[in-house]
Amino acid sequence: MDVELRGITKRFGPITANRNVNLTIRAGEVLGLLGENGAGKSTLMTVLCGLYSPSEGEILIDGKPVRFAGPGDAIAAGIGMVHQHFMLIPVFSVAENVVLGVEPTGRLDRLDLVTARAQVRSINETYGLEVDPDALVGDLPVGLQQRVEIIKVLFRSAELVIFDEPTAVLTPQEVEDFFKIVRSLRDDGKAIVFITHKLNEILEIADRISVLRAGEIVGEGDPKALSEADLAEMMVGRPVSFTVAKAPFAPGEVLLEVDDLTVLRDDDSLAVDRLDLQVHRGEIVGIAGVQGNGQTALVEALTGLARIAGGTLRFAGGDITRASTRERHRLGIAHIPEDRQRTGLIPAFTIAENMVLDTYYDERFSAGPVIRWDAVNRAAARASIDFDVRTDSVFNAVGTLSGGNQQKVIIAREMSRDTQLLIAAQPTRGIDVGSIEYIHRRIAEARDEGDGVLIVSSELDEILALSDRIVVMFRGRIVAEFDGNDPGISRKAIGLAMAGATA
Structure with a gap:
């Protein structure tokens, strides 16, 4: 299925989100779509998915104009989207999630799960997705949950699949597996739109790249002829530096000391399991790990937002285990939370x-x-x-x-x-390369001025760019540590540790 967006303009009152956008998405091809925050990518895709009607322009499928009254029309036309934030019900099985809303029924209109499981297995075999139809979604790691979202789209006979920031919560090894799935979809004749902020990934997976800036297409090209610097400059409109400038590493005294820390979830299961950690003045410690391995609970415990079940916290020589959030704030602990909104x-x-x-x-x-x-x-x-x-x-x-x-x-x-310690959780999640460059520079300046910095990020590139020392969290524990200033540092070893492996 070939899809063409011709002269698409979308206005919201006096604001024009997309202006005269022409875009072609071809069967058997991965189109990479790049753009800064606010460039109009999401608006354009919601028009394509039938959530918005264009103010001007038209959508053509295989050369014929179509008009969507809602997302149901787009799905019926063969357009599906895998969203960045998964839309799954944790207590349902894989098969139940896949068929939700389009349930196959048998006698007396009862749900036919036998047929649902068989259809899920068929999609599994065709695209190598390897997901158990009977597994509870809440028990699956994020990489497999993403595959469930892909099965949902394919179950509805999608011929065009839109991926929105699909690798945001995946380990490097899971990204490799995911790319194999994308290529199998492409080779089966599906049209693919791949939206991401990760320039290295789009250069690897895309067959063609289009760049949006201020609602307009400002550049297109063959990834074989483009570099990350080329793409960043098209996105932002100026050259962008990918290297974080830092003073030579000269750590001072221990500023934050975490000893035997235990934090429980609401259901009394272990979120942080007897964790030990130190952060020195003038040091950036990066915590790598797949989201959901206790990082959020750790940050909340350090900032006073979560109750500590065991262990002690010391800051600048004093015990802050029972200190309130405001007391920690007044001591000079700054906090960039993971969810800004x-x-x-x-x-x-x-x-x-x-x-x-x-x-x-x-x-x-x-x-x-x-x-x-x-x-x-x-x-x-x-x-x-x-x-x-x-x-x-x-x-x-x-x-x-x-x-x-x-x-x-x-x-x-x-x-x-006036701060002494910066705790930054996902400091650049979902933002464009220009803003990332600026935020990284400010974090590095805080470290160079003698602050301790603790960064939690699911973006391994960010951890590698900023950290003097890297620790990996898995199931509430620190399972590995690496020298962030070692030029020979192994991404593979870090990725394996993020997945719980040791070799």
């Missing part, structure tokens, strides 16, 4: 209000019970300039900013005060 910002509040969410009570901004808004606004304006938050006013709602600029607001809030 749920736990980092209040989208409806202004940029200025978000800048002081955790310092509004400070004497700089408060006169007793009254907030000094003139001081807040001046500080927010200054921080927006210093941290390159791109906005025309600090009185705009922070939710109107792009993802990268929302992340810069959090970084400005946390790093524009």
Whole structure:
């Protein structure tokens, strides 16, 4: 199936998200789609999936114009999307998740799971997906959960498959397996759209690349003739540096000491299992691992957001095991949370209000019970300039900013005060190369100024770019440690440790 987007424009009131976009997606081909945050990729794909109607332009399938009244029409036309955040029910089996909404039925309209299992096995065999139809989805690792999403799309007879940031939570070994699946889909004649921020991956998997900037196609090309630098410059409109400049590694005294830390989940299972860790002044420690192996619980325990079941925490020589979040904050611990919209910002509040969410009570901004808004606004304006938050006013709602600029607001809030330790969880998740370059530079500057830095990231490239020391978490424990400044460091060894293997 060949799909053509011809002259697609999508407006939301005075805002134009896509402008006269022409894009061809061919059967038996992987089209890589790149663009900064806010470039219009998601809007374009939601138009293609029938969630939005275009303001102008048309969609053609095999040369014939089509018009979608909703996503059901797009699915019926053979268009499917595997979303970055999986849409699965953990307590259902693989087969039950796959057929949800299009359930095969037998006598008396009862669910025919025998037929469902057989269809899942058939798709498994065709594309080498190797997923047990009877397994509970909640028991599967993320790599297999992603395969369930692929089976769901294929079960609905998709001929065009859109992958949105598909490798965000995969280990390097899982990425290799995933690419084999994508190639098998392509070789079977499926049309593939591959959306990602990872330039090295798109160069490896794509047969053709298109780049969106400010809602328009600004570049296309053959990945064999392009470099990561070429793609980054097309995306951002300027050259981008991929090397994080850091001063020579000269760590100071131990700043954070974690001893025998245990943290429980809500169901009393172990999230962090008797973990030991140290962070020195002037050092970046990177925690690598597939998401869901206790990293979130560790960060919440360090920042005072989760109760500790056992062990001790020491910071700058003092015991902070029972210290409140505000006490830790006042001691100079900064926190960049992993989910900027749920736990980092209040989208409806202004940029200025978000800048002081955790310092509004400070004497700089408060006169007793009254907030000094003139001081807040001046500080927010200054921080927006210093941290390159791109906005025309600090009185705009922070939710109107792009993802990268929302992340810069959090970084400005946390790093524009006197800090000793920066704890950054997924600091560049879902943002473009230009914003990543800026955020990495600010993190490196904090380390060079003598702060300790602890970074948790599912992006191995980010861990390798920033870390002086790398530790790997698996099932709540640290299972391996590597010298981040070793030029011969093995990505394979780190990837194996992330998957729980030792060799």
